[in-house]
Amino acid sequence: METGTFRVKAGLAEMLKGGVIMDVVTAEQAKIAEDAGAAAVMALERVPADIRAAGGVARMADPTKIADIQGSVTIPVMAKARIGHFVEAQVLEALEVDYIDESEVLTPADEAHHIDKWAFKVPFVCGATNLGEALRRIAEGAAMIRSKGEAGTGNVVEAVRHIRLITGEIRRLGSLSPMELPTAAKELQAPPELVRDVAESGRLPVVLFCAGGIATPADAALMMQLGAEGNFVGSGIFKSSDPARRARAIVEATTHYDDPERVAAASRELGEAMPGIEIGTLQADGGLLQNRGW
Amino acid sequence: MSPPVVGVLAIQGDFEAHARALRDVGGEPRIVRTPEDLDGLDGLVIPGGESSTMTLGIEREGLAEPLRELARSGRPVLGTCAGLIMLDREHLGLLDVTARRNAFGRQLHSFETDLDLDGLGPLRAVFIRAPWVEEAGGDVEVLADVDGHPVAVRQGNILAVAFHPELTDNRTLHQWLLAHAGVAS
Numbered sequence: 001m002e003t004g005t006f007r008v009k010a011g012l013a014e015m016l017k018g019g020v021i022m023d024v025v026t027a028e029q030a031k032i033a034e035d036a037g038a039a040a041v042m043a044l045e046r047v048p049a050d051i052r053a054a055g056g057v058a059r060m061a062d063p064t065k066i067a068d069i070q071g072s073v074t075i076p077v078m079a080k081a082r083i084g085h086f087v088e089a090q091v092l093e094a095l096e097v098d099y100i101d102e103s104e105v106l107t108p109a110d111e112a113h114h115i116d117k118w119a120f121k122v123p124f125v126c127g128a129t130n131l132g133e134a135l136r137r138i139a140e141g142a143a144m145i146r147s148k149g150e151a152g153t154g155n156v157v158e159a160v161r162h163i164r165l166i167t168g169e170i171r172r173l174g175s176l177s178p179m180e181l182p183t184a185a186k187e188l189q190a191p192p193e194l195v196r197d198v199a200e201s202g203r204l205p206v207v208l209f210c211a212g213g214i215a216t217p218a219d220a221a222l223m224m225q226l227g228a229e230g231n232f233v234g235s236g237i238f239k240s241s242d243p244a245r246r247a248r249a250i251v252e253a254t255t256h257y258d259d260p261e262r263v264a265a266a267s268r269e270l271g272e273a274m275p276g277i278e279i280g281t282l283q284a285d286g287g288l289l290q291n292r293g294w
Numbered sequence: 295m296s297p298p299v300v301g302v303l304a305i306q307g308d309f310e311a312h313a314r315a316l317r318d319v320g321g322e323p324r325i326v327r328t329p330e331d332l333d334g335l336d337g338l339v340i341p342g343g344e345s346s347t348m349t350l351g352i353e354r355e356g357l358a359e360p361l362r363e364l365a366r367s368g369r370p371v372l373g374t375c376a377g378l379i380m381l382d383r384e385h386l387g388l389l390d391v392t393a394r395r396n397a398f399g400r401q402l403h404s405f406e407t408d409l410d411l412d413g414l415g416p417l418r419a420v421f422i423r424a425p426w427v428e429e430a431g432g433d434v435e436v437l438a439d440v441d442g443h444p445v446a447v448r449q450g451n452i453l454a455v456a457f458h459p460e461l462t463d464n465r466t467l468h469q470w471l472l473a474h475a476g477v478a479s
Binding site for chain 1: 304305306307308309310311327342343344346347350351354375376395396399400401402403404405406407420421422423458461462
């Protein structure tokens with residue numbers, strides 16, 4: 001019996017496909033998410049919108065909170081570690097979380113290195129804004145990728161930019177001759193073997209989800225039509241006026257993303273969405289989370 | 295002769311991996327999200343995924359009774375992991391077994407191993423937060439077990455396994471499905 005193989009790690013992401021992974025900060029929220037059809041939950045100290053508002057250093061959640069959430073649901077429980085903070089990751093593995101998100105939403109602990117994810121039996125998901133970044137994370141052992149978007153904004157524009165960049169670069173690789181691939185790898189700052197693999201298969205070697213700014217069923221369906229294989233929704237659910245209902249609606253729209261009538265039906269009478277933030281105002285304060293990660 | 299059309303339940307989960315596997319063995323997969331998608335199928339796959347998400351989706355779409363009708367018509371059904379759970383007594387009630395969810399534990403305990411299935415042969419089995427069969431009725435044939443817990447069972451036209459053949463290159467179970475497709479009307 002072999003545990004922690006890459007197939008087993010990447011395989012759990014396969015099982016999450018077509019589903020929604022929801023940020024939660026309490027056991028009660030986790031239960032609401034599960035009852036609404038979430039495929040997994042992300043256990044956090046604060047949702048990204050509150051991390052932005054609070055400022056300061058954002059860290060891994062308290063183990064007691066993670067254990068409470070694990071005790072309240074039967075779906076997979078993920079948790080975030082700071083970029084490069086391999087001891088937070090060791091702690092999360094000891095807690096037996098099902099997936100670790102090495103996340104730019106928390107304050108980075110290392111300005112040059114990401115965690116060596118091959119050293120763990122628990123799988124990792126990492127954020128990426130472009131194909132090169134995604135492939136660097138996969139080379140470090142990530143078993144799942146999520147486009148970063150801009151967490152905590154309720155504004156889908158950055159998520160769209162990142163998924164378009166990733167899928168567009170994948171298509172471009174497919175159009176290159178074998179002779180051109182080494183140069184493409186150099187430009188992408190990604191390992192040549194992975195670049196060759198993507199050029200041949202026309203897809204990432206792991207599952208690709210989308211994150212960062214999804215607030216409505218239409219947002220969720222948009223990301224699926226643009227090539228995401230599932231959605232992470234952070235502040236968008238529990239910062240809205242009726243989280244249970246919105247959560248169900250986003251789950252339904254993620255399943256029926258290519259059926260506008262179903263997305264329309266899911267979008268009715270959901271109450272207020274989370275208040276959004278214009279990206280330009282964040283750029284002015286240097287507050288973009290997506291620039292974290294190397 | 296046109297290839298057998300096999301539905302893959304696509305509420306959530308690794309339905310695309312099953313669709314690829316079905317194409318590999320000469321089947322024509324069809325994504326199933328609503329009862330109308332079940333019309334004219336020769337067989338069905340219920341894939342891996344999150345069983346609670348799938349349970350809610352089947353209820354939301356009104357799929358339970360149409361799925362039962364399809365299985366009772368004698369057409370072959372393959373369930374993997376969450377698919378096994380969906381088929382058990384507490385869900386669709388098509389298999390006379392009680393499945394225990396996440397029986398092997400959290401993801402840290404997910405594993406792969408070699409199994410030999412009675413009548414179907416050896417294969418590499420990938421278990422991901424997998425269930426096992428806790429209790430099975432007399433008509434259920436156990437094809438393989440792990441540490442004494444049944445992980446592959448068959449009852450008539452229904453084959454259910456706790457692992458993921460679709461994540462490997464072995465196509466034995468998808469071949470079984472196709473071999474039995476078109477047998478019933």
